[in-house]
Amino acid sequence: MGDFIIGIDIGGSKVLTGILDKTGRVLTRKKETTCSQGQPGEVMDQVAGMIELMKDELGIGAQDILGIGAGVPGPLDYYRGVVLESPNLRWPEYPAGSELNKRLGSKLLLEKDTNAAALGEFYYGSSKKIRNLIYITVSTGIGAGIIADGNLLHGHKGGAGELGHMLIEPGGRSCGCGRQGCLEALASGTALEQEAREMIAHGQAQSIQALIGDGKPLTARELGWAARQGNKEAHDLISRAADFLGIAITNLVNLLNPERVVIGGGMGLGLQDLLLPRIKEYVFNHVFRLHRQDLEIAATQLGEDIVLLGCATMVLENKQMFRK
Amino acid sequence: MGDFIIGIDIGGSKVLTGILDKTGRVLTRKKETTCSQGQPGEVMDQVAGMIELMKDELGIGAQDILGIGAGVPGPLDYYRGVVLESPNLRWPEYPAGSELNKRLGSKLLLEKDTNAAALGEFYYGSSKKIRNLIYITVSTGIGAGIIADGNLLHGHKGGAGELGHMLIEPGGRSCGCGRQGCLEALASGTALEQEAREMIAHGQAQSIQALIGDGKPLTARELGWAARQGNKEAHDLISRAADFLGIAITNLVNLLNPERVVIGGGMGLGLQDLLLPRIKEYVFNHVFRLHRQDLEIAATQLGEDIVLLGCATMVLENKQMFRK
Structure with missing residues (x-):
């Protein structure tokens, strides 16, 4: 049980990641242009790379992480963690949940980005x-x-x-x-x-x-x-x-x-x-x-960090598991 | 704690009342044309009269009643039990909850008719x-x-x-x-x-x-x-x-x-x-x-009894109190 929360906001044009503390303070953040649209695997690798850099920066390891939340564009088949027919990402159908899991470990909770933002607004707004x-x-x-x-x-x-x-x-x-x-x-x-x-x-x-x-x-x-x-x-x-x-x-x-x-x-x-x-x-x-x-x-x-704050909420509430 | 549930469905053209058992079976019912539109008090009296007749018919008294549910046309200010600007009833603003309370006692739960119907369908449909x-x-x-x-x-x-x-x-x-x-x-x-x-x-x-x-x-x-x-x-x-x-x-x-x-x-x-x-x-x-x-x-x-069945659900669930 660590003290740090990782938030991930994957969008059609940008990927935003952050490490937050339990009060919702963003300790560090990275923002990059979304890698080669149409290749979801590359975006997942990009996210994993961004998170490694942030962890290095703060000098923390896997044991320090309380949980990871991610917001992805909808429609999201929530209980299977699969992003569907996303016009903005041009992904046909992609198991973002399990693919992020593979790269980041099992402490991951997934939400549609707008749902994550609603949670962020609800708790911090x-x-x-x-x-x-x-x-x-x-x-x-x-x-x-x-x-x-x-x-x-x-x-x-x-x-x-x-x-x-x-x-x-x-x-x-x-x-x-x-x-x-x-x-x-x-x-x-x-x-x-x-x-x-x-x-x-x-x-x-x-x-x-x-x-x-x-x-x-x-x-x-x-x-x-x-x-x-x-x-x-x-x-x-x-x-x-x-x-x-x-x-x-x-x-x-x-x-x-x-x-x-x-x-x-x-x-x-x-x-x-x-x-x-x-x-x-x-x-x-x-x-x-x-x-x-x-x-x-x-x-x-809450500006641009709204989805990251929603990710913190997801982890702190820990009620939304992406598999039934 | 009685075994019988009273259901009330107040509409613009008809009032339907019923006594149900805990399984949602309608034991007796009465249907009347809604009294003199625009005079909500008369409609409340009408409801009370219909219920008295039904209780007599079954030979039951106040002690036999588990609870009373009522469905009224919306918009309903739910937590105050007040029917608002109802175009179908032509009531300007009427405290249906407390007025039904006065006539029928305190075991009353109130819902908008469509909400009651949704509950009826949810449990019995x-x-x-x-x-x-x-x-x-x-x-x-x-x-x-x-x-x-x-x-x-x-x-x-x-x-x-x-x-x-x-x-x-x-x-x-x-x-x-x-x-x-x-x-x-x-x-x-x-x-x-x-x-x-x-x-x-x-x-x-x-x-x-x-x-x-x-x-x-x-x-x-x-x-x-x-x-x-x-x-x-x-x-x-x-x-x-x-x-x-x-x-x-x-x-x-x-x-x-x-x-x-x-x-x-x-x-x-x-x-x-x-x-x-x-x-x-x-x-x-x-x-x-x-x-x-x-x-x-x-x-x-569920036909015409859908709101009555919703009333039974409200009473059996007993989660919806019309006052905070």
Whole structure:
């Protein structure tokens, strides 16, 4: 029984690892670009290498480790520890649990990244004692982790929280999942960028490109910058995404009656000044009176380490074993 | 500690009461039209009177009662036992818990009717051992009760399960809640009847009216009958409602990963032959592969007594107290 916790956050573009103490303090961390997408084995080796370096740095060995938590992109077959059809990682179906086990030993607990983030937020995010929280990441994709009546929801196979494919606009923009009008196709960073590109290709929204600079890529970040400079078209694009997020969150609040909805993810945090006021306005105008009581909608204060903190929670709670 | 359980199901159009034994057998039941809508006190008196009659009938007294469960329309402020802005009952805000208490004594447990039904289905509905179930009532309104990882979800104030106001078609038909395009405005019995009436007022769908008979009301039941006679317009109306239900259930399945989705309610049961095949097709074509595993979508086999059976479950579990 050691005193140190290892946290792992595997994403489509970056891998983040950290060693934390039992209070959730991050003692050391490493961040790298995810190795050669499509080769999950290499990513696992990368993670193992990063952890070795961190352990060396702190001068600790296997006996000092209390446990290891890892967050991976969903959908995750939770009880088997298998990552499925992950569009962001482009892994077809990969037993991440057992592969990490092989490299890191058996003290490993696995969660979908959004679930890990919800746990991190639940324990470290706010001093207020609550029992119902929804964490939403708005990034290249959109996903959620749901804590209801004090429990992290998994559902039958661990698939709970797949918010990105809530149908918001039937017949709307095509989604990577093959359907049309999913939230992710309307309000993710990817959607925003694609929409801006299409507008420009159709001879619209020149003012955005002019402002940002010819040939510069129209990322969500750049669109946010343009909107803050007063560019109306960029502002409208972001506002529309906020309204779609508002619809999805309204649906969630009516369904689950949470006290806190916390938004994270690259776009969610980067554009929070533009998104949050509009999302809040929509939601508070559209949910039941009962569901408005005590409801808070906020950006996470935990920043990039939220999944690492969730990993610490998993280990400290030690309730979530990835095999039945 | 008696051996008998009293179950109460208060609805907008009918009140159903029953006395059950500990195995969930309904020993006697009474069903009446709900007294003078808008006067909740009278309905409470009506319930008390019905129960007295049933007790007389069985020759039992207060000492023989193990507990009393009641299901009331939502939204219900669960921890205070207060029914709020219930459109079906037209009660503004009513402390149903304490008012039933006054009349029936303190052994009373209160739940939203859809939550009670979900509990009934969970314990008495299927022999298969499952931990994740969603009950959906499709009737004059639409609502749900959610059991996730073995627990009935309440959320912060007990508002979990308000499915009727999931936004399905932005800018679609106006809903009683003031929004547009809610599931209830698109796929409830009320919506179906209104849509048929509007079509006829606009000179469409004459064939339905001709088939059903001039001047006869176009209820969901009559529309079902016409559809089964081969009337295409009635069939299309019902199919569209099924597709909207399919969208909502797809969203629910992706969010909560249940093993069973069970449909009840007057329209849900009455039109199940027309609705279910189409709902299933939609959902199985649109949810994630992980979420399709073991998924069953079915009509409840418990019929009209489902809420009474949920009341028995509440009493036998005795975990749900309506005051904190």
